[in-house]
Amino acid sequence: MTQFSGRSTRLVAVGLAVVAASAPLAAQQRARAIGLAPGVFAPGPNNAITDVAGVRVGHETVTLGDSVRTGVTAIIPHGGDLYRDRVPAALHVGNGFGKLLGVTQLRELGELETPVLLTCTLCIWQAGDALAQYMLAKPENANVRSINPVVGETNDGQLNATRARPGIAAAVNRALANADSGRVAEGSVGAGHGTVMFGWKGGIGTSSRKLPASLGGYTVGVIVQGNYGGVLQMAGVPVGQLLGRYAFQRDVERAAGTPPGAGGFGDAGAEQGDGSCMIVIATDAPVLSRNLERMGARAVMGLARTGSSASNGSGDYVIAFSTSPRVRRSPDATLSTNDELGNEAMSALFQAVTEATEEALYDALLMATPVSTRAGRVNPLPRDSVRVLLQARGIRAPR
Known part of the structure; x- marks a missing residue:
């Protein structure tokens, strides 16, 4: 060799x-097309977060004039009433240099009551308001007086006029309306439109792993918004x-x-590896917030395999949730009874998360296309x- x-x-x-x-x-190629297939577990049929049944992803890319290059990506955990049929969720912070809307309630209650949005740094408040309006407008939520939108971000200011923030509310509504199962667009789309990775064009990437039946047969899916630096390595x-x-x-x-x-x-x-990465994990395994947070910690291991050292200026956040009906929650419940996996069953899920995160980040790089603004042009790897x-x-x- x-x-x-x-x-x-x-x-x-x-x-x-x-x-x-x-x-x-x-031409754009996903990681597996050039031999990058991290780990031992097989991917799901789409090799995407949407391999977790019920999960949908939508993008809206915002391109205006010669300076606005941003967007919104929406991840919807299931097709039911998200406010009343909540999914357990957790947050893991690799490095906290960033702005994550809704984080305190997510951590306190260990659950999601809205979709998760990804967007640009200075767009999160507009995106959060639009997501709140989207949820409150549903007829079943006519009497809801509080909602906790969860919005993550990375700073796409190298390519995007991030202070402008035009059309973000409309982009949120379109991303939510466009959300679908099946294949997921990757690269310079949605929240990945203006992002940069390792000095090359970054973007959105996704991957999944399906455990063998002997290990529960569960699916783990990951989607990333890559906008960070370091010393790029691929399969070592x-x-x-x-x-x-x-x-x-x-x-x-x-x-x-x-x-x-x-x-x-x-x-x-950028010379010091600054930037950020948002990672969202979905699984159909019956896992509650404590072990979902442990899964989130393993996503950071996948991030490290690509050459990130989570620099001082890097905001590296992981949101993980379970779609399993066995662990869903009602806001009105006074007694919670859950049939969750024990600690000894978690190791295979940890491995799956690490593998899928690494591959999703490779896809974000390899599927990116060039983006130009008056600030310059960033080409793909x-x-x-x-x-x-x-x-x-x-x-x-x-x-």
């Missing part, structure tokens, strides 16, 4: 950077270093006395170069 080190690493990186700069962009291959674009690059090269690379970042925050690097390590597309 080919190894890269020292001067050969530098030559490979320079050569691939030249190829990437001169060649047309390869140091892709970011080999392509000459990684966090702390200027300082590392200066210390080594080597000429500066061509793949640097545009600002000090050069897929052909990545394919060459993976093949050199024996990682190939399935025949």
